[in-house]
Amino acid sequence: MNIKITGSGSYIPTEIVSNIDFAKHVFLNDDGTPFPHPNDVVAQKFLEITGIQERRYVTSDLNTSDIATIAAKKAIEDAQIDPETIDYIIFAHNFGNVKNGAIQADTLPSLATRVKFDLRIKNPKCVAYDMLFGCPGWIEGVIQAKAFIQSGMAKKCLVIGAETLSRVVDLHDRDSMIYSDGAGATIIEATKEEGGVLAHESASFTYDEAYYLFFGNSFNKTHDPDVRYIKMHGRKIYEFALSNVPKAMAACLNESGIAIDEVKKVLIHQANEKMDEAIIHRFYKLYKKTPPDGVMPMSIHKLGNSSVATVPTLYDLLTKGKLEGHELKKGDVIIFASVGAGMNINAIVYRM
CATH class of the missing domain: 3.40.47.10 (Thiolase/Chalcone synthase)
Structure with a gap:
């Protein structure tokens, strides 16, 4: 038995934000004092270090669980499986749903629960939980899915990584230019095919x-x-x-x-x-x-x-x-x- 990714899907947000769009931001030092360089110099140095020319933000009507569901549906379709046969939904994120304009994160119910609801999965034995592991969360979710399958506890797992960082950035911090939004999802299965993890x-x-x-x-x-x-x-x-x-x-x-x-x-x-x-x-x-x-x-x-x-x-x-x-x-x-x-x-x- 080998454990492989049998399907994948992603959601790339539609709002394109270029480095030029930060021209009117008021960047400050961590002590609140004005940043010494003009924004065009900041943007050029930022590009040289990070390689980021532009980033994607979600539209105001979408939350992290929404874009995760879109990616998950694509992964399920790609794997050609019945969603009712999924044993675990492991959703890696860091900040939950942060609605546009809100100042609180929402993780009640868990985002994995919301995805299962949105996928209209009836099977109560499809266990849905969230993973908080920083940026490595999706990889750790795949490692956990592998363990579940190897132990006989599961045959198919849906592992998702999604985030809307645009809603938790400080627009006065230069580091805000790094972050973006997006979602990726994979189906992990036991298979007789060669390869896998x-x-x-x-x-x-x-x-x-x-x-x-x-x-x-x-x-x-x-x-x-x-x-x-x-x-x-x-x-x-x-x-x-x-x-x-x-x-x-x-x-x-x-x-x-x-x-x-x-x-x-x-x-x-x-x-x-x-x-x-x-x-x-x-x-x-x-x-x-x-x-x-x-x-x-x-x-x-x-x-x-x-x-x-x-x-x-x-x-x-x-x-x-x-x-x-x-x-x-x-x-x-x-x-x-x-x-x-x-x-x-x-x-x-x-x-x-």
Whole structure:
């Protein structure tokens, strides 16, 4: 028995927000003082570091659970399964539903429950729960689905990663330019086909690193102090990721028994182009290699960082032939890898 992704789907929001759209924002330092550089300089430096030219936001009528349901329906259709046969719905997100203009997150009921409701699944033995694991949540959900299937507790699982970060960003913080919205979903099944998940690796670093990403006040000190926004210590995250993600990827690859030269693609969390490129070079350096051209497809340039949605969305676009210059064939070996709030790290070696 092998455990494979048998279907995938994604939702790419329709609202395109370019770097130019931030021209009128009033960026501030964390102490509330004016930022010393004009916005055109900020935008240019931002582009050079992150590679992000534009990002996608959901329209005001949609919430995280809504776009997750759209992606899930596509994945179910792609896998050609009856949704009533799904044993688990694992929904990875971080902030719940945040309605347009609201200041509270809504997770009652859970977003997985809402997706099950929207899919009109009647089967009470289809267990729906949410996963809070930072940006690596979808990968961790796949790892849990694999465990359920291996244990005999499930045959089919729906694993979703979705987020609407545009509703939890501080518009006075330059880091708000990084974040975006999106949803990706996959069906994980036991199958007699060759391939599937070959190895996985997970870790949580909390002793010093727990609050590298956190909820904090606006940099604008006149804003309501009881309203919180996503905040991060970018330099610490960058250094942490470079030190730890390549090691986790290597440990996972070594466990799989696959040679690094067999790896066709590395699908890494679309956090920051400069950081991702540094991670991939550090990873290959562990094997005294340099990364092959085209081994790391990127979606961040046009889609931004949609947190837990980046990896499943990237996978769906890649398998559907929607990333120019990239393709996957049956039998190809790929690596999924992510890092995010926690600080959590994980990786999967997977054969198509």
